[in-house]
Amino acid sequence: MANQRGKLIVISGPSGAGKSTVVFKALEGRDDVCFSVSATTRKPRPGEVDGKEYFFVDLDRFREMVANDEFLEHAEYVANSYGTPRAYVEKKLNEGMNVLLDIEVQGALQVHQKMPEAVMVFIIPPSMAELEKRLRSRGTDSERKIEARLMRAREEYAAADFYDYIIINDDADKAANEFSAIITAEYCKYDLRKNYLREVD
Amino acid sequence: MANQRGKLIVISGPSGAGKSTVVFKALEGRDDVCFSVSATTRKPRPGEVDGKEYFFVDLDRFREMVANDEFLEHAEYVANSYGTPRAYVEKKLNEGMNVLLDIEVQGALQVHQKMPEAVMVFIIPPSMAELEKRLRSRGTDSERKIEARLMRAREEYAAADFYDYIIINDDADKAANEFSAIITAEYCKYDLRKNYLREVD
Numbered sequence: 001m002a003n004q005r006g007k008l009i010v011i012s013g014p015s016g017a018g019k020s021t022v023v024f025k026a027l028e029g030r031d032d033v034c035f036s037v038s039a040t041t042r043k044p045r046p047g048e049v050d051g052k053e054y055f056f057v058d059l060d061r062f063r064e065m066v067a068n069d070e071f072l073e074h075a076e077y078v079a080n081s082y083g084t085p086r087a088y089v090e091k092k093l094n095e096g097m098n099v100l101l102d103i104e105v106q107g108a109l110q111v112h113q114k115m116p117e118a119v120m121v122f123i124i125p126p127s128m129a130e131l132e133k134r135l136r137s138r139g140t141d142s143e144r145k146i147e148a149r150l151m152r153a154r155e156e157y158a159a160a161d162f163y164d165y166i167i168i169n170d171d172a173d174k175a176a177n178e179f180s181a182i183i184t185a186e187y188c189k190y191d192l193r194k195n196y197l198r199e200v201d
Numbered sequence: 202m203a204n205q206r207g208k209l210i211v212i213s214g215p216s217g218a219g220k221s222t223v224v225f226k227a228l229e230g231r232d233d234v235c236f237s238v239s240a241t242t243r244k245p246r247p248g249e250v251d252g253k254e255y256f257f258v259d260l261d262r263f264r265e266m267v268a269n270d271e272f273l274e275h276a277e278y279v280a281n282s283y284g285t286p287r288a289y290v291e292k293k294l295n296e297g298m299n300v301l302l303d304i305e306v307q308g309a310l311q312v313h314q315k316m317p318e319a320v321m322v323f324i325i326p327p328s329m330a331e332l333e334k335r336l337r338s339r340g341t342d343s344e345r346k347i348e349a350r351l352m353r354a355r356e357e358y359a360a361a362d363f364y365d366y367i368i369i370n371d372d373a374d375k376a377a378n379e380f381s382a383i384i385t386a387e388y389c390k391y392d393l394r395k396n397y398l399r400e401v402d
Contacts, residue, residue: 124397157398165386166394178389185366185386188379193367196325197358 004193006032006098007186008089008115011179012108012160013123014153016134018169022123023102025176026183033183036101037088039065042080055085073103073110084111098183105156112162119186121179122163126170128153205394207233207299208387209290209316212380213309213361214324215354217335219370223324224303226377227384234384237302238289240266243281256286274304274311285312299384306357313363320387322380323364327371329354 013019027033039055041062050056057065062081065071074083084101092099101111101118111118125131131153135146160166165182169175214220228234240256242263251257258266263282267275275284285302293300302312302319312319326332332354336347361367366383370376 122391122398126397160398161391161395163391165389166391166397167389168394168397178385181382181385182389184379184382188366188368188383190323190362190364190367193369194362196327196367196369197323197361 004096004187006093006096007183007189007192008036008093008099008101008111008118009033009121009183009186010101010103010108010111010118011121011123012103012105012156012163013167013169014125014131014156015149016131016138016153017123017125018134018172018175019102019123021172022167022169022175022179023100025172026179027100030180030183032096032187033098033100034092036084036092036099039071039083039085040080041082055088072101072114073107075107086114098187105159109159109162119165119182120163121165121167121182122160123167123169123175123179124157126168130170205297205388207294207297208384208390208393209237209294209300209302209312209319210234210322210384210387211302211304211309211312211319212322212324213304213306213357213364214370215326215332215357216350217332217339217354218324218326219335219373219376220303220324222373223368223370223376223380224301226373227380228301231381231384233297233388234299234301235293237285237293237300240272240275240284240286241281242283256289273302273315274308276308287315299388306360310360310363320366320383321364322366322368322383323361324368324370324376324380325358327369331371 011019011023037051037055039057039062041057041059044050044056048054059081062083065083065085066074070085070087071083072086072089074081089099108120112120125134128150132150135141135149141149167175167178212220212224238252238256240258240263242258242260245251245257249255260282263284266272266284266286271286271288272284273287273290275282290300309321313321326335329351333351336342336350342350368376368379
């Protein structure tokens with residue numbers, strides 16, 4: 001089935017949801033999923049390779065890409081800008097790969113608008129109380145920062161109605177199994193495979 | 202998550218697609234899926250228990266159930282009639298179980314119309330040529346019967362546009378993994394879990 005186009009899978013979730021662990025576990029042993037590669041205006045760090053960790057571009061080129069609608073989503077910050085080049089994603093999808101994009105809710109909404117067929121996955125802890133507990137147990141954030149993260153999470157929850165799936169991470173293995181299942185199931189969708197029904201022979 | 206409602210999963214596919222094997226493998230070790238129980242007018246065989254293999258009813262009761270719209274789908278044949286009672290399915294869904302209904306395309310279409318949220322899965326062999334090969338290799342069907350099965354498969358393919366997923370059974374383990382993934386993924390759908398985002402605490 002090398003001729004079947006892949007799916008773009010967008011995953012979001014509040015800081016403390018355990019997203020990275022779940023994604024890492026879900027992708028173990030899968031060769032049908034790759035990560036999207038972002039463009040950035042920040043300088044490469046030692047060892048970083050253009051086109052691997054990031055596509056490194058200057059601000060002029062970045063803004064040209066914005067103007068040409070070359071991004072599925074982008075954000076400009078004071079220090080650096082980041083964006084997801086549509087061309088790279090399209091290339092991988094056409095090769096039959098499922099492409100994973102780990103991004104916050106605002107960026108996910110941009111992707112959803114530009115590519116409505118993208119699969120939107122939201123991962124959350126079992127409760128706000130549990131999220132707060134996890135953030136505190138890290139011991140890295142100030143009280144003010146924890147409060148800000150919790151408020152941010154509530155804002156994200158309220159804006160999450162364009163997601164297709166919700167994963168409740170009360171157990172990382174179970175959550176990873178669910179995320180992996182979503183990728184597999186989406187690859188079985190009728191629209192991707194209906195050509196198999198057209199065969200007459 | 203005992204309070205989460207389950208999903209009705211309908212699976213169809215032509216004779217020779219390997220549906221039973223795939224379903225059996227997919228359900229191994231899962232305790233969140235049960236089969237629907239049909240009502241029938243045929244007499245119980247020795248050992249069959251009412252409410253387990255079937256709900257055994259007489260023709261008057263069957264027709265009353267049809268008149269009362271108690272079936273998600275039904276079919277009356279010369280010898281016996283069969284139907285899927287909605288009440289049993291609803292009871293299991295409300296208990297949080299995913300309910301599996303193995304049924305041909307005509308019945309699946311009835312279910313789709315009466316319960317649009319049901320998940321429709323169509324399982325097919327990799328090609329018509331392969332289907333023909335599998336039917337011949339059984340050695341049980343006459344030439345006429347094989348031709349009839351192939352024509353029936355083509356008719357089903359042409360009518361399958363209301364399905365949500367297509368599983369191509371070129372490898373039973375892979376197909377079973379896909380079917381299991383579909384059940385798991387559907388249980389993660391936004392609409393089933395959005396109440397988790399409403400928590401304010």
